[in-house]
Amino acid sequence: MKKKIWKSSASIEDLIKRSNIISNIRLFFSKKNILEVETPILSRSTVTDVHLTSFETNYISSDNIDELKLWLTTSPEYHMKRLLASESGSIYQICHSFRNKELGRYHNPEFTMLEWYQPFCSMKKFIKEIDIFLQIILKCNKSDKVSYQDLFIDFLKIDPLCANLLELHQISKKLKLDHLTHSENNLNKLIQLLFTLKIEPNIGKEKPLFVYHFPAEQASLAAINSKDPRISERFEIFFKGIELGNGFYELIDVNEQKKRFIRDNKERRSMNLPIRKIDNFFLSALSYGLPPCSGVAIGLDRLIMLILNKKSIHEVIAFPVDRC
Template identity: 40%
Template sequence: MTWQPSATLAQLKRRAELLYYTRAFFAAREVLEVETPMLSAVPVSDPLLTPFATQYRPEGGGKAQALYLHTSPEYPMKRLLAAGSGCIWQLCKVFRNGERGRRHNPEFSMLEWYRVGFTDQQLMDEVQALVAPLLPAQAFARVSYAELFQCELGLDVFSADSQALAACARQHIDFVGELSRAGWLQLLFSHVLEPRLSTPTFVYDFPASQAALARVVADAQGRPVAARFELFVQGVELANGYWELTDAAEQAARFAADQAEQQALGQTPRPADTRLVAALEHGMPDCAGVALGFDRLHMLVEGLDDIAQVLAFPLECS
C-alpha cells in the first residue's frame, strides 16, 4: 500500500497544461462551458454500461431515492440544448462500474461537447482540430465502417450473415460461444480491426443497428447507416461522436429497445429518462455531439500505456 500518487509531478503539470489548452480551444470558438449533475435519478440506458448506484436519504427521515453516478453527461446536456443554450462543452468526471485495465478506470474524465448546426462530418473536422496539434505530425484518415470491413477482412457488412461473420471471427480470435449478428460485428470490430488502426483514423457510418443516440441516414449508396463516428489513435478508441437524434418518439422507442435488451441479458430493466424525451418533444436543435476520453488523450500525447500514469489516484490508490 502506498499513499503517493501514481502519476508523476511532471504528468500532473502536463495535465494542467492540457486543461488550459482545452479551455482556450473552446473559448476561441465561443462554445459555452457548462456543468451538469454527476448524480442522476435515471441511469444510462445502454445495456453494456453498468452505472454505480446509491441512495439519497433525507435527513430526519423520509423515503430514500435511488440515484446513479452518471456514465456520461449526455442526457442533461441535451436538455440544456433544448432549453436554448447554444453550443456547449464540459469536462467532467464520469463513472462506469466494473471497468478497470490499462485504458480504464472506474472514475475518469470525459470531454463532451455539442455543436448546433453541425453534422457528424463537420464535427470530425473540429475533433481533428483539437487533437492534431497535440500529437506527433501524422495524417488523419477517414474510412467508413463498411470500407474497413471490406478492405481488412473481405466482408460485406450489409450482406454477410451471422455464419459468415462467426467463421471470420474464429479465424482471428480464440472465441467459444455464440453471438447475434450484431454481436459478431462488434467482436470483429473491437478485437480484430481496432488494434490495426495505428495512425489516427476516423471510422464513420456505423451499422444502423449500432446507432445508439445517433440519427439513421442513407449512405452514398442509399443504405441506412448510423450517422456516428469513432476516432482511433494507436489502436485506442479516443472519441465517439453522433449527428444527434432529435426525434422524441424515436428516442422513446430506443429506450424501450434498450430495456428489452437489458431484460434479455438478465438485467433489471432501467427506467427511461422521460425528462430527455420531454426535452426532445419541446425541440432540440439540429446538432452533433462527441465524447472524448481526456485521460486517454493525455496518455497518447505523452506516449504512456497505462491510465494510472496520468491519474493522481486511480482505483488502487483511492
C-alpha cells in the same frame, strides 16, 4: 519495502503537464466562443444501454423519512442535451464520469470525459472540427477518415452490412476466434466482436483515424443515415489502436429515441439485467425540441496518456481506484 500506494500513481511532473493540457483544451474552446458548462454528476435516471453498468446511491432526507435513488452519471450527455434544447448554443464540458465493471489499462471506474456539442453542424463538418482540435492538442498530423463498411472489407474481406451468420462464423473460425463466437447467434454482436478484436487494435497507428457510418444496429443515440437505413450517423476516433472518442449526428426524434430505450430494456430483460427507468426529463427536452446537432465524447485520460507517451491511463491519473 512496502509499496507506497498512498502516493499518486502519476508523477507530480506529469500532473503538471496534465493541468497544462487541460488549460490548452479550455483555451481552444474559449477562442471558438464555445460555452463551458457544468451539469450534475448525480441523476435521478441512468442509461438503458446494455453495455454500461451504472453506480447507484441514495439521497436520504435530514429526518431520515424520504429516500431517493440516484445514479452517478456515465456521461453528461442527457443533461447537456437538455441545455441544448434550452438554446444554450455550442457547449462543452470537462467532468468526471462513472462506469462500473470497467477497469484496466484504458479504463478506471471514475474517469474524465470531454463532451462537446455543436448545433446546426453535420457529422462531416463536425469531424473536420474535431480533426483541427486533435492537431492542436495532440500535435499530430491531419487525420484519416474511413467508413465502417470499407474498414471491414479492407481488413477482413467481408461486408458487415450484408454478411450473414454463416459467413461471420466462417471468418471467426479462420481468425481462430471460434472459441469466443461458436455459440453466438446475434449478427450484430458477432460484427462488434470482430471489430473490437481484429480491427480496432490495428488502426490509426500513425495518425488519428475517424471511422464513420457504423451499422444502424449500433446507432445508440445517433440519427440513421437519410440515404441508407443500414447505417447510422455515428463515428469513432482511434489513435495508436486506442478508441479516443465516440460521436454522433444526434437523434432528435423523441418517438424513435423512446423506442430505442424500450428496446434496450427488452434486451436487458433477455440478458437478466436490471430494467432501467427511462429518463423522462431527457425525453421531455427532445419533445420540446433539440436543435439538429453533432456531439462527441472524448476520453480525456486516454488523450493525455497518448500526449505524454504513457502505457496506461493510471500513469496520468492521481488516484485511480486502487489508491482512492
